[in-house]
Amino acid sequence: MDIQSITIAIMSLIAGIGVFLIACKMMSTCMETLSGEKLKSMFQKVSSNAFLGVGIGAFATAIIQSSGATTVMVLGFVNAQIMSMFQATTLIYGASIGTTITGQIVALGMFGAKTISTTVIFSTFAGIGAFITLFAKTAKWKNIGAMLAGFGMLFVGLSMMSSSMSEFAQDPSIKNLLQTVQNPIVVILIGTFLTALINSSSVMTSIAITMVFSGLIDLDQGINLALGSNIGACITGVMASLTGTTAAKRCAFVNVIYKTIGVILFVIIGYLMGLFSDGSLTFGTLFEKMFPKVPQTQLAMFHTFFNCAIVLIIMPFTKPLIEFSKKVIKERISVETDEDQPRLSFINDNMLRTPAVAVAQLKNEIENMAQVSLVNFNRACEIVCSLDYKDLDQFRKDEVKLNYINKQLMRFSVKLSNLLLSESDRRFVSTTFKTISDLERVGDYAENIVEYADSLKNNEDKFSEEAVKEIEKVRLQVNKLYEEVMKAYMKNDLSKLYLINQLEDGIDDMTKKMELNHIKRLEAGECSVNVGAQYLSLATNIERIGDHYLNVVKAVDNSNLI
16 A cells, blocks of 8 residues: 555544544434433332343443443432442443444444445435434424434444455555454553543444454454453543542442453453464354354454353352442542532432433432422421521521532533433423522522521510411411422422412412411500511511422423423
């Protein structure tokens, strides 16, 4: 090959890798969006059953075409303390199996070279998908079109990579140079480094398949590159865990350890196979006999076999691996046991890699914020009625927590709204800004109520027994309203909207009655002007709290999710 031919081949290879990467991202994003509800329901079913976890992890990764996205999402669940390390580890096992589907698709696209190749056939989906996206009227069909376009582009990139590899394979000097790199450890390290560099084991394995198919490297070299890609793929989880909790770091560590153990085990088995057969038996020769004359399938099947085998081998040792990770990565007591430090319970930015699941967790975080607001409202009523400040410190801490959650949810919702979402998820996210503000206002009104208590105490005043009974009655009504509102919000169910409106109307009636009764007590000289002023303000605040809770359920109606 002359310089010009080498330059063109290199440029074609880079272009092919670029198109392939973009296609993988397009497919992943669109399939996440289209299968969002299924993903949410699947991850809700994760239990202590290891095989169920592996199955869910494999299926989810096969859907979204990215083990990195699944791993990062799982680490986010661990970070939010809504998934145990054992559950997360089994999901990560499954992700390593699910990601092998990409290699199988790539291998499938290399058949039919003597007629119309499957690569050409599948590449036409790029045009079909583009036309669907261009003329589609609904978001669902636009996503379907984009997914088909990504699927087709994957084979366009594959064709470009394969073509450039074939060019290199025709040059004896390049081919001989690559053939000299036969040391398994060296090839595995190369695969590890390149996978970490491009941040995709699927792309690295696909490149290895095209190199084997074009004859640029032999099958054993391709196998070792695939082995290295499994270790290199761990870099995504490691990077995601750096800003996470100790539990997330341990999960990422277990991922590295189990894949490294699997690679070492297969290297040892390969060495023993060669040792006892005078070098005639290797994984390469074994899979060549199993799938003759189809080198692309040989490597794709080995990759699937390897990932399935190491999961089966390592599963019985999951708990010891987790215990080992706890000994290696110590608990950060000074940071993680600080209960006063406000933090989110269900979401973190790593979840944005899987928008469909991030939406579900956003709703859970909003429910958590609503619960904090209600608890503080109840504390405020207790303080103002009894003038007992024993819970004031916790009230202040939760008020800080509410403000923190408010800011973080707003920031997270903005980021989430800029991602590709299903139509229903997009409508839901658009309503969250108002919902978050409503819940934050509940916290502000609770703070006002505590200030009324301060005024009473400073003036050595207090509410009459009759006033306290009225406050307690309306407080219970607010709690009933909250309970029905959150049921409707979390389940997207407006079947009890009539009941909810009745409860809110009841709060309005009670607060009006509180005002009238106050005037009577004031005229009878049963309370002072200062007490009356605080009581009227308190009634108004409680009435507005009822309005804000009602607004939360109105968001369900506005999002048209049911």
